[in-house]
Amino acid sequence: MPFDFSVPIQYHGLLSTVGFRDVVDILLVAVILYKSYEMLKDTRAITLAKGMFVMMGVALGAYILELHAIYWLLSKSIYLLFMALPIVFQPELRRALERIGQGKFLGSAVYLNxxxxxxxxxxxxxxxxxxxxxxxxxxxxxxxxxxxxxxxxxxxxxxxxxxxxxxxxxxxxxxxxxxxxxxxxxxxxxxxxxxxxxxxxxxxxxxxxxxxxxxxxxxxxxxxxxxxxxxxxxxxxxxxxxxxxxxxxxxxxxxxxxxxxIKADPTLKMKDIKNVFDTWRKNK
The missing domain is CATH 3.40.1700.10 (DNA integrity scanning protein, DisA, N-terminal domain)
Incomplete structure (x- = not known):
């Protein structure tokens, strides 16, 4: 069954305000977040990061429900955790800075064939x-x-x-x-x-x-x-x-x-993207 890619009329006004710079801005943020996740996954830091996101979610819920005491306590705790980030995530921050310094934050590693x-x-x-x-x-x-x-x-x-x-x-x-x-x-x-x-x-x-x-x-x-x-x-x-x-x-x-x-073959990713695009064109 072909997919319907038509945009509802109520979103036309919203999309018309999105320019080329906005798209580039969003893509850059997405790449930075993805690369940051790649460095944190399978490390102890990812567990700490998940815990912080849970606390932020609970704090947001407390704010919406107007639970002032819980919100005050969680907001202060999150603030203190952010102050402690350079100590808690010291190995991961070091890795990130080294990759940026070596020009490898956005690039791929040089491996063997x-x-x-x-x-x-x-x-x-x-x-x-x-x-x-x-x-x-x-x-x-x-x-x-x-x-x-x-x-x-x-x-x-x-x-x-x-x-x-x-x-x-x-x-x-x-x-x-x-x-x-x-x-x-x-x-x-x-x-x-x-x-x-x-x-x-x-x-x-x-x-x-x-x-x-x-x-x-x-x-x-x-x-x-x-x-x-x-x-x-x-x-x-x-x-x-x-x-x-x-x-x-x-x-x-x-x-x-x-x-x-082993050195990854970059053409494989391009082939995967091409296959997805070809499949979409056939179903259109």
Whole structure:
């Protein structure tokens, strides 16, 4: 059944007041809100943001119903929360400012192409499960959009193409680089023995040691992905956006890493838009 796109006559007057600048203004606000949501989703901040919106909705309801005491209390609480935003959302604000400074707030990340991503993921998979079988602890950081030069500066620069034997040598026990994290940018390891910030989340399981807490701490502050190999159990985990997924097998690790590293094809989105437009024209 074709859709009726005709505009009711009562809205003609309203639409006639909307100019080109108004449309651009609305679109820019929509893009900024969407990009802000993209940075907040899957982080602790999104839960806090939802709580604030609930409080604002309740305050609006109290104002409409003229519940003056509740409205006064909620309005003052919301004001104090807004004052505390720079502290509560410090990691997210830092990420946003870094993306704006790098010119990536509106742009897409520069990732690997499909072939490079497959090669990198396969090499990481080989070395990770080799170390898992031998219970060799490891932290492997994959840099994405947000640069982590401050983390790289805490380690030793090693510029080298990522291969399983090369990475295995880096994590040999009782060597200077073993206890730190290796940082991968693109398909090259650029530093090893790096120090990562520990998470401040006190609700973590006692099973998680320093490596897991360091991986979570970095993933809370930026969009890097961290692969962890437990020295005690050999369990393979991955930390991303302040969340940790444990007990991964080889296929699960590859499935998680590849979409995060591969360069998205922008023509796919254009094809999707074209298909929607063509379908609309046929039904018109």
């Amino acid at each position: 499909a072939e490079e991503a497959d090669t990198l993921v396969n090499e990481i998979d080989k070395v990770v499960f080799n170390m898992s079988a031998k219970k060799i602890g490891a932290l492997i950081v994959l840099e994405r959009e947000i640069g982590i030069n401050e983390i790289i500066d805490t380690g030793i620069r090693v510029d080298g193409l990522v291969t399983a034997p090369f990475m295995m040598n880096v994590f040999i026990p009782n060597t200077p680089l073993h206890d730190g994290a290796a940082v991968i940018r693109g398909n090259r390891m650029i530093a090893a023995g790096c120090l990562l910030p520990l998470t401040e989340n006190r609700g973590l399981s006692t099973e998680l040691g320093t490596r897991h807490r360091a991986a979570l701490g970095l993933s809370e502050q930026c969009d890097a992905v961290v692969v962890i190999v437990s020295e005690e159990t050999g369990i393979v985990s991955i930390a991303e956006n302040g969340h940790i997924t444990r007990r991964l097998n080889s296929e699960q690790l590859k499935k998680r890493l590849r979409p995060l590293l």
